[in-house]
Amino acid sequence: MTQVQEKNTGLRILQGIMKAIQECMIPVIPLIMAGGLIKVLIIILTLCGVLPSGSQTYTILSAIGDAPYYFLPFEVAVSAAKYFKLPALLPVAAVGIMFSPDFLSLFSGGAVSFFGLPVSDVTYSYSVLPIILLVWVMGLLYREVEKRLPESLFNFFGQMLVLLLSSLLAVIVIGPIGNGIAELIRAFVMWIQSVNHVLAEICFAVMFPFLNMCGMQWPFILDAISTVGLNGYEALCIISLLCVNVSQGGACLATAVRAKDKKRKEQCFGMGITAVLSGASEPSTYSNFRYKRPMIAALIGSAAAGLYAGLVTVRAFSFVPPAAASILIFMDVQNAMNLVHAVITGLIALGVSFAAGMILGFDEPEADNAEV
Known part of the structure; x- marks a missing residue:
């Protein structure tokens, strides 16, 4: 195999991994956003004096807002089951083992093993990558067992074998590997922040549009979601996304003002307003990238905003695509x-x-000036 072929193969594998993460996470994001907005509502009610902090009502509402984060593995399991074409409840059962009180209590007594094989003490709450890896492996096992067993035996023993084997692989191998990958990403984010938080904010603000276009933003978004769940706030990726979403919209609005073609004006204005208000900046990003100089303008805006955010250390307390409509995710009591x-x-x-x-x-090209 030549170097070019090896490079193309590696690129396809990377694209396949990113696509799997994206397809598994897209259905889950609205639920996480719902939890984040409930937490914003709690902050507003507390600040207005309607909801006393520490009251039973406060605790119940907090539990509702935190649930999509804490039980994220179950949500991802259902979504991944659909993507990998598995019966939805099979991965849910496997993930449930990781949350079983009896299983978790084993680690309070020290080292844990299964027939001499070490079982790592991994925290699966808020985790995503170990679950996607688990469901992927479960899918491979499911199809292999289904192929080798007669239908009558598969219906009786098949799911039992898949659940048993994949669950053991999860707690012994897959969980630690997935958790290790997630920890490496988190370590990288923490390292770049520790070197220089201001520089890190600028770098991420400039880098995210290109990560989005390549579909490589998901590992950092997953880390941001997990960090919000674990710490209650996040101080890098979500803030960088605010800089990116608004600046891409701002550059697109400038294009709308300067464009001569009426249709392009309308399209750029709509894309720009959407990015600024809702945080859906992908259309603006592709439009800006096409015309090059608007993308440069957006990157300048992102860098300037990232510089300020890094200097004052802005924190986000929920994961919702940051923009004007969701600015209250930055409210701190x-x-x-x-x-x-x-x-x-x-x-x-x-x-x-x-x-x-x-x-x-x-x-502004004349030949296709009706297209953006």
Whole structure:
């Protein structure tokens, strides 16, 4: 195999992994967003004096908001089962073993083994990668067992064998491997923050549009979701996404103002407003990338906003695509300035990217000027 073939094979494998993560996570994101918005509602009610902190009502609402994060593995298991074409309840049962009180209690007594094989003490709450790996392996086992057993035996023994083998592989091999990958990503994020938090914020703000276009943003988004679940806040990726979403929208709005073609004006205006308000910046990103100079303008806006956010250390307390409509995810009961800094970050992203877009302009082709 030549180096080019090896490179193409490696690229296809990487694309396949990213596609699997994306397809497994897309159905789960709205549920996580719902939990995040409930947590925002709790903060608002607490600040307004309607909901006393520490009350039973507060605890119940908090449990509702935290549930999509804590039970994320079950949600991912159902979504991954659909993607890998498995009976949905089979992966749910395997994930349930990882949350079984009897299983978890084993680790309170020290080292745990299964017939001499070590079983690692892995925290599966808020985890995603170990679950996707588990369901993928379960799918391979399911089809292999189904192929080798007669239908009558498969219906009786098949799922039992798949559940037994995949569950053992999960707690002995897959779980630790998936958790190790997640920890490496988290270690990288923490390392780049420890080197220089301001520089890290700028780098991520500039890097995310290209990660999005390549479909490689998911490992960092998964880490951000897990970090919110574990720590209650996140201070890098979600803030970088705020810079990216608003700046891409701002550059697209500048293109709308400068464009001569009416249809392009309408399209760019719609994409820009959507990105700024809702955080759905992909259409703006592709439009800006096509015309090159608007993308440069957006990157300038992202870098400027990332610089400010890094200097003041903005924190996000829920995972919702950050934009104007979801700005309250930055509300901090103990630090009112955090929300103010988030608003300023968004305004910098919008203002700088729009101004840069107006200055840089773009080349408007005549042959296809009806398309964006």
